[in-house]
Amino acid sequence: MQEPHPQRSTEAVLISEVGPRDGLQSVKATMPTHHKRAWIDALVAAGVQEIEVASFVPARLLPQMADAAEVARHALTHPGVCVMALVPNLKGAEAALHAGVHKLTMPVSASEAHSLANVRKTREQMIEEVRAIARLRDEIAPTVKLEAGISTAFGCTLQGAVAEDDVIWLAEACVKAGADESGLSDTTGMANPAQVKRLFTRLRRSLGSQAGAAHMHNTRGLGLANCLAAYEAGVRTFDASLGGLGGCPYAPGASGNVVTEDLVFMFEAMGIETGIDLARLLAARLPLSAGLPHEPLYGMTPEAGLPKGWQPASSRQAGLPS
């Protein structure tokens, strides 16, 4: 496996595009495989360096993901791109490892109610699942990274508030069980910037470089504000979904991943490099729409267009007038 993100500045961020997994598994229609390939190609052409390409789950549960291995193998033909897959359990991890992905992400819910509703397992059982996946990874593909994504980290539509101590305990437990990093997900769109800053600060204090990505939702319009707060707490990897596709089908009332286009606009406008060409990213909506012609796409930047005199972060940092 290549090193996917060489020589990033300490200010630069990594935008992890989760649309092909999180977006596509949340819509009813199934995107045909060749459209998935074309969409991933367009994302890579825009400069996206990390893509969650699929979820390795039984096709009877998520027919949208029946072609996970094929899509992963296609994504792996792009050099320098980190190909991620979501795995809900050991069986999914085995399939994803055999497909050759670079990174596994395993959702583990901080809310016991959500965990039981979503995967019918307690949090302790999920920690054991992480341990089993880490062992399998060590045996058959030791260079593959494993991230635990702590879901419902900022609140749960089923149980309401989630104790911050529980979130940190679970994130630490997953790393102790063998995950390379633990990130935090606002699965239900309940996070606020003060909470985001507080929790990620605690997470980074506790886990250091093993503190993972911020996965924010725009359910109540706070997606970008929460990403900004996470950035200020030191987070440098952000999940987002092109066109805001997706959410969490198992958390009633939750919807709306952060829109990749708006997130990239925010960081680039701030002079923080994403490595992504915004005009090409907007163009990547075309293959997405072609593959899902009846699905609404979101995003304010795509609607408004780039402002007059737009300059990406790289030009700003090169000292050109801004």
Place this chain on the structure above:
Amino acid sequence: MQEPHPQRSTEAVLISEVGPRDGLQSVKATMPTHHKRAWIDALVAAGVQEIEVASFVPARLLPQMADAAEVARHALTHPGVCVMALVPNLKGAEAALHAGVHKLTMPVSASEAHSLANVRKTREQMIEEVRAIARLRDEIAPTVKLEAGISTAFGCTLQGAVAEDDVIWLAEACVKAGADESGLSDTTGMANPAQVKRLFTRLRRSLGSQAGAAHMHNTRGLGLANCLAAYEAGVRTFDASLGGLGGCPYAPGASGNVVTEDLVFMFEAMGIETGIDLARLLAARLPLSAGLPHEPLYGMTPEAGLPKGWQPASSRQAGLPS
């Protein structure tokens, strides 16, 4: 005139509702006066303490504002509410002062191109207009406050970038000319959080307590992130519009005031008091819709609803579980 905002904590924010002016002047339909009254009543019932109720402009230019004096007089019947009016020039200021409003806001564009296109005056001519308005105010209603709103402070759809030095120079010049404070407006939706923090920090360093409100737009989805950045720079007054109504009809491509409901949700969730009851604020959309039945309303919080276990800032600060 009563003191409209007694005993606010240093953390608390003032949400200045601009929908009855900025929102209504941006839509084609004219809201009947009795509907405006009902909407203002609902805003006051929700706890809104400052409302920009109208623009004092000739009815032939903005028929939506023909009843400005009548609407202002109605708003003035609510004790403790600061009643603001936009005035584009001395003539408008005279009418607004005679109507008895508590505060005048005068837009002054930092972009020469926008100033000429919008009011056919240079920036220097606008500073003289501020001076004339301040003199008139001193003569006939010396307790009335005058705020200069520096528009296109973060970029202009006509001229592109706007020099930060120009923005600060203009804000200072307006205060020297007699304005009580100068605020900054992202008229065109081009602001980013780094720029917002930088400019408001400079503004506050230069003007101290005479640094005014942040008026942000959500054109590219960054409205709340920019408000968060302004808050971190020390700003405590924020303009917003219920349902995101309005924008700037004279800046092509610009649209979308920050949605009051989402902004209040953000601050209250962070434990920062707004004095506004969010459930009642959501209810204030009804009279707005009744008066403008064909106008789309925006807002993510209204769509998602309040999260399970929702607690306003006042309960959080009182030490109840959060």
